[in-house]
Amino acid sequence: MSTEGPPGVHPAWLPSRATQPLGSRRTLVHGTGTLVDTVRREVAAAGAPETGEPALVLTLTSEDAAASWHVGEVGALGDEGYAIGRRDGVTVVLADRPAGLLYGFFHVVRRGEAAFTGEWPLARHVPAMPRRMLDHWDNVDTHPVTGQVERGYSGGSIFWRDGALRDLDRVRAYARLLAATGVNAIAVNNVNVHATEARLLTDRLGEVAAIAEAVRPYGIRVHLSVSFAAPVTLGGLPTADPLDEGVRAWWARTSQRVYEAIPDFGGYVVKADSEGQPGPFGYGRSHADGANALADALAPFGGVVHWRAFVYDHRQDWRDRSTDRARAAYDHFAPLDGQFRDNAILQVKHGPMDFQTREPVSPVVAAMPRTKVAVELQVTQEYTGQQRHAVYLGPMWSEILRFPLAEGADVAALARELVAVSSVGDDPFWTGHPLAQANLxxxxxxxxxxxxxxxxxxxxxxxxxxxxxxxxAALHAMLDESWRTYESYTAPLGVGFMVRPGHHYGPDVDGYEYTAWGTYHFADRDGVGVDRTRATGTGFTGQYPAPWSEVYESVERCPDELLLFFHHVPYGHVLHSGSTVIQHIYDTHFAGAERAVETRRLWERLDGQVAPDLFARVRERLDEQVRSAAEWRDQINTYFFRKSGVPDAKGRPIH
Amino acid sequence: MSTEGPPGVHPAWLPSRATQPLGSRRTLVHGTGTLVDTVRREVAAAGAPETGEPALVLTLTSEDAAASWHVGEVGALGDEGYAIGRRDGVTVVLADRPAGLLYGFFHVVRRGEAAFTGEWPLARHVPAMPRRMLDHWDNVDTHPVTGQVERGYSGGSIFWRDGALRDLDRVRAYARLLAATGVNAIAVNNVNVHATEARLLTDRLGEVAAIAEAVRPYGIRVHLSVSFAAPVTLGGLPTADPLDEGVRAWWARTSQRVYEAIPDFGGYVVKADSEGQPGPFGYGRSHADGANALADALAPFGGVVHWRAFVYDHRQDWRDRSTDRARAAYDHFAPLDGQFRDNAILQVKHGPMDFQTREPVSPVVAAMPRTKVAVELQVTQEYTGQQRHAVYLGPMWSEILRFPLAEGADVAALARELVAVSSVGDDPFWTGHPLAQANLxxxxxxxxxxxxxxxxxxxxxxxxxxxxxxxxAALHAMLDESWRTYESYTAPLGVGFMVRPGHHYGPDVDGYEYTAWGTYHFADRDGVGVDRTRATGTGFTGQYPAPWSEVYESVERCPDELLLFFHHVPYGHVLHSGSTVIQHIYDTHFAGAERAVETRRLWERLDGQVAPDLFARVRERLDEQVRSAAEWRDQINTYFFRKSGVPDAKGRPIH
Structure with a gap:
């Protein structure tokens, strides 16, 4: 095992330097199991000496070596938890199970030299979510328009090339990187399951098994996106009706074969009745019927089905102002609460629309207390700069997770899992933009x-x-506020979209305004925004629990940053900030584009401090960000000036 | 020779029925030559009896048989002209050269039974243009986005399939159809010359020779689109500088080899310094230098170069209102008048922009009296409904050709050639929409x-x-006004574009408004249109000769249909028609979409009168036209209502 990973590939957050503090200290590892062996190999690869006084002890709590560490104080650590402390010049990591030891090991890596200084009592670390999962939207084949990785901005797939499985060295390095962050599950293929990829479930299953074998030593289980129509397209059955006995038997047989090949297989991911994918509606069945059919097939083996709630009418008539895509997931799924199997997980995008830079939290997350809900984020920056803009999404996700959606419960407490669309491809820096690694x-x-x-x-x-x-300091100045900077020069005040149709990069204010996709801003010469109130609009605000149902309903109480998501207001409407909507648009767009320039300037301070290829790649991306931000600024400002006729109060150039 | 053409392919305007009047009458053909032999084969294929009194005589004027027909009366007929008359129960076609005999033969076909009734004196028919040419934008390979035929709406190429030359039976049938209309030249490949297609000039020349052989019996010469960079990309030279002796020698050698393979080769078509294609600007040379280099290489063999004037800045800054794409061709080429070789033909699009539904005539056509100018039309309906809308373009082209651009000279008189982009593909009906055959x-x-x-x-x-x-009557009601109908429900008053970027189908009012392509409408809350006047705008009107320079300059005198091409006016501006601009937009869009419905209704009257597959194909296209026209109506009306705030005076629904 090289700690630097495959040649030509950037080591990301695990360069050999990161394990150097381990290299000069003797480490003892106590326990058995695949993941314990992984820890042993990691220790050896770091160059730790095999003699001398131990400075680090990693031990399962069942081992004798754990006895002296007051294990009882920290309580049960579960499948993945660990405790870490330091006493008498020795740092100890305790875990009930091997996975915990692995996560504890990476904790030590993260702490660096600090892991070996001072004394601190045992502290308990258990994951908030039992499954922390990345969904790859990778295809085996390369699509002529969308490429190999749908919404991928980091090159081709790390799993497949030229229609065949690749050498998996890089996948092993990827698994190691993920384990160091705590991720324990990946879905390997696109939720839009095309013909070739559908066969990963059957005659190409060996490829999935090979990936599972590559990532298993890092505690990662493999999931597979499957087509709801698979009983027809792969099984040759006349129907995929989830209540049909033949269909259920097909899923059972097929799943059994999957588990014969991959005993720790995670389960299925399904995008059904969504953007053209087949689903239970085609058979007059509910989505609970659909999800449960697959859940039942997986249950005997401990697998789960992730059933996406991203179901809406993508053939909407833009003339129809009463239909509201934001309502769709709640309208479809909330009535089904309590009907899903225990191993059926409803995967809900964090916002009611589609991974926009700013959305309210999806009300579905609070609407289904008897259903296991996974919240889905998007690490790949489809709508947040496509890894050409430096946008650190941590603050956005943190804000979402901490949002007190229900009485006494934030999103993190309501969600049973966290899932995200991966940003990784075969790019040397993994994520296209090197700074986008921070998001992963x-x-x-x-x-x-x-x-x-x-x-x-x-x-x-x-x-x-x-x-x-x-x-x-330069990096913080570049990245801490970068999400809000991106927001400031793109679609204003939560209204969303305004991107070029299809590829979704760059501005096109009316690009989706007259389409079937349900993503409108309704700007006219008097005002802008979507009226989603109960009083006069689509009633979407009514899907929220109190107080949000009232806060969002009220044009006075609605937070500025979501105003146009919930209300259609005149350009002269005064925000809480004291600015009018139109002047806010001008001000934020001028300031945002200016901050992009400042961001580029700050990067120059890193010249000579980072590897030249990384420096150059970031510089190239920052040039594009500056160009693109100016383009956003000018298109948005000009669009709204032409519509409103209101000049910029500060007299700046609007074309 | 089957008169019906290849199996499974619609016979277009030469079904066996069309030659039936010949089938019952003895015909004599006098003369020698390939094209005379073609006429003989046509007569035989029509089933004409070989005995009895002749009802039709086709003879070269040099033959004895011509002596009794007062040949002197009709004067010289030239290479392609013919005279036709009828006396004493015999119809006669006279021609000085074999091609004339062939065109005269098809004249007889067109007349049908009427060619054999009554008596009429010899009438002379000579073509107004010596070259009547179709440009195919066909690729050998299939492009992942644009397909095989760029801007093609009729399937794949009739020349190539799967990267290789096809069986040429269909090309022979195509040549016959073209000869019946009078076309005598085709360029076989896309003016955007990609790597594979570039090699048609050299190691794939045999494919061009095979096509030339297939079309030669119908008097059609083959031309080839070539890349200006060919000396570099194919010849391995360090430069393509047109004044470089090595480059000139390369073109000379290459052209000689072409003529060795194809003695009647027509020449080259070149799109240079245009939308990313290489050209003389890259070497600091003028377009006359560029064109002349190729012309000199072709001159010894009687070939010509068609040099496209479609040169403009396709990376324009939309913020810059002083740059005007409409000016570009004139600004680039008018100063070069007199510098082009005799066998260099400047190929000018009919309008200053790009084949829009409505444009003024390009001022370049009148600006270069010492240059041979070919006017280029677009039979493929890129901007006129893409063969999904029934749009008969004859009236548009006629209006262009008859337009009195210069003192005492209309466009037809000023142009030395007429060229058009072909609409033909391997679709069974040739042109996708069967009624689009009428355009070809x-x-x-x-x-x-x-x-x-x-x-x-x-x-x-x-x-x-x-x-x-x-x-x-139904067909005339559908088609006579169909171009104006299409105009009425698409971009208003000559402003152009408003199409979806990329594929150019369907409405997107702002689709190109903030792009680099130079195609803007500048609509704001007060008005719309492009100020191209000398007084306050881009000065484009100054490129016209009197009176047009004054007519277009004047907002009062400018024809309604071109008002927004030349002027930016308030929505309340009153047209010559008495309507305001905004009410005109509403009225024409409601009426146009209604006419599309009426067009579909009219077609039902043809049920049972035409072949079922043709009937069904047209019906399917009309359904799409109705849908698309309603979409255009609603998007345009809503867009301008939102911008202007002016309600429809007639209270019709605007969303």
């Missing part, structure tokens, strides 16, 4: 502990990846 | 005689293609 890192860390400060997570990533000596 | 037919007929009435040409096409018994 932060996702895993927040999924483990949603209470973490996203800026501290960013610090961790900087320390591990770029080293403690780089100009940390 | 009309192009050839107007290129031969621009004075022809386009509605009479439509009659010819109906007679030949659908037979004299179909409901001609």
């Amino acid at each position: 890192y932060a996702f895993g860390r927040l999924a483990w502990d949603p209470a973490l400060d996203p800026l501290s997570i960013l610090d961790e990533w900087i320390d591990l990846t770029l080293g403690p000596e780089v100009d940390r | 037919y009309a192009f050839g007929r107007l290129a031969w005689d621009p004075a022809l009435d386009p509605l009479s040409i439509l009659d010819e096409w109906i007679d030949l293609t659908l037979g004299p018994e179909v409901d001609r």
Whole structure:
């Protein structure tokens, strides 16, 4: 095992430097099991000496070596938890199960030299979410328009190339990186399951098994996106009706064969009745019927089905102002609460629309107390700059996870799992934009502990990846507010979209305004925004529990940043900030584009502090960000000036 | 030779019925030469008896048989002209050269039974343009986004499939159809010359020779689109500088080899310094230098170069209102008048922009009296409904050709050639929409005689293609005004574009408004249109000769249909029609979409009168036209209502 990973590939947050503090100290590892062996190999690869006084002990609580560490004080650590403390010059990691030992090991790596200084009592670390999962939207084949990785901005798939499985060295390195963040599950293929990829469930199952074998040593289980129509398209049955006995038997047989090949297989991911994918509606069945059919097939083997709630009418008539895509997931799924099997997990996008830069939290998350809900984030920056803009999403996700959606419960407490769309491809830097690695890192860390400060997570990533000596202040100045900066120069006040149709990069204010996709801003010469109130609009506000149902309903109480998501207001409407809507648009767009320039300037301070290829790649992306931000600024400002006729109060150039 | 053409392919305007009047009459053909032999084969294929009194005589004027027909009366007929008359129960076609005999033969076919009734004196028919040419934008390979035929709406290429030359039976049938309209030249490949297609000039020349052989019996010469960079990309030279001796020698050698393979090769078509194609600007040379280099290489063999004037900045800054794409061709080329070789033909799009439904005539056509100018039309309906809308373009082209651009000279008189982008693919109906065949037919007929009435040409096409018994009134009601109908529900008053970027189908009012393509409408809350006046705008009006320079300059005198092409006016501006601009937009869009419905209704009258597959295909296209026209209506009306705030005076629904 090389600690640097495959040649030509950036080591991300696990360069050999990161394990150097281990290299000069003797470490003892006590326990048995695959993941304990992984820890042993990690220790050996770090170059730890095999003699001398031990400075670090990693032990299962069942081992004799654990006896002296007051294990009882920390309580049960579960499948993945660990405790870590330091006494008498020895750092100890305790875990009930091997996975905990692995996560504890990476905790030590994250702490660096600090893991070996001072004395501190045992502290308990258990993950907030039992499953922390990344969904890859990878295809085996390359699509002529969308490429190989749908919404991928980091090159091709790390799993497949030229229609065949790749050498998996890189996948092993990927698994190691993920384990260091706490991720424990991946779905390997696109939720839009095309013909070739459908066969991963059957005659190409060996490829999935090979990936599972590659990632297993890092505690990661493999899931597979499947087509709801598979009984027809693969099984040759006349129907995929989830209540049909033949269909159920087909799923049972098929799943049994999957588990024969992959005993720790995670389960299925399904996008059904969504954007053209087949689903239970085609057979007059409910989505609970659909999900349960697959859940029943997986249950004997401990598998789960992730059933996406992203169901809406993508052939909407833009003339029809009463239909509201934001309502769709709640309208479809809330009535089904209590009908899903225990191993059926409803996977809900964090907002009611589609991974926009700013959305309210989806009301579905609070609406289904008897259903296991996974909240889905998007690490790949489809709508947040496509890894050409430096946008650190930790603060956004933190805000979502901490949002007090229900009485006494924030999103992190309501969600049973956290899932995200991966941003990884075969790009040398993994994520296209090297700084976008921080998002992948932060996702895993927040999924483990949603209470973490996203800026501290960013610090961790900087320390591990770029080293403690780089100009940390410059990086914080670039990234801490970068999500809000991106928001400031793109679609204003929560209204969303305004992107070029299809590829979703760059501005096109009316790009989706007259389409079937349900994503409108309704700007006219008098005002802008979507009236989603109960009083006069689509009634979407009524899907929220109190107080949000009232806060969002009220144009006075609605937070500025979501105003146009919930209300259609005149350009002269005065925000809580004291600015009018139109002047806010101008001000934020001028300021945001200016901050992009400042961000580029700050990066120059890192010249010579980071590897030249990384420096150059970031510089190239920042040039594009500056160009693109100016384009956003000018298109949005000009669009609204032409519509409103209101000049900028500060007399800046609007074309 | 089957008169019906290849199996499974619609015979278009040459079904066996069209030659039936010849089948019952003895015909004599006098003369020698390839094209005379073609006429003989046509006569035989029609089933004409070989005995009895001759009813038709086709003879070269040099033959003894011509002596009794007062040849002297009709004067010289040239390479392609013919005279036709009828006396004493015999119809005669006279021609000086074999090609004339072939065109005279098809004249007889067009006349049908009427060619054999009554008596009429010899009338002379010579083409107005010596070259009547169709440009195919076909690729050998299939492009992942644009397909095989760029801007093609009729399936794949008739020349190539799967990267190789096809069986050429269909190409032979195509040549016959073209000859019947008067077309005498085709360019076989896309003006955007990709890597594979570039090699048609060199190691794949045999494919061009095979096509030339297939079309030669119908008097059609083959031209080839070439890349200006060919000396570098194919010849391995360090430069393509047109003044470089090595480059000139390369073109000379290459052209000589072409003529060795294809003695009647027509010449080259070049799109240079245009939308990313290489050109002389890259070497600091003028377009005359570029064109002349190729012309010199072709001159020894009688070939010509068609040099496209479609040169403009496709990376324009939309913020910059002073740059005007409409000016570009004139600004680039007018100063070069007199510098082009005799065998260099400047190929100018009919309007200053890009084949829009309504544009003024390009001022370049009148600006270069010492240059041979070819006017380029677009038979493929890129911007006129993409063969999903029934749009008969004959009236548009006729209006262009008859437009009195210069003192005492209309466009037909100023142009030395007529060229058009072909609409033909391997679709069974040739043109996707069966009624779009009429455009292909009309192009050839107007290129031969621009004075022809386009509605009479439509009659010819109906007679030949659908037979004299179909409901001609219904077809005329569908097609006579169809171009103006299409105009009425799309971009208003000459402003152009407003199409979806990329594929150019369907409405997107702002689709190109903030792009680099130079195609803007500048609509704001007060008004719309492009100020191209000398007084306050881009000065484009100054490129026109009197009186147009004054007519277009004046907002009062400018024709309504071009108002927004030349002027930015308030929505309340009153047109010559008495309507305001905004009410005109509403009225024409409601009426246009209604006419689309009426067009569909009219087609039902043809049920049972035409072949079922043709009937069904047209019906399917009309359904789409109705849907699309309603979409155009609603998007345009809503867009302008939201911007202007002016309600429809008639209270119709605007969303």
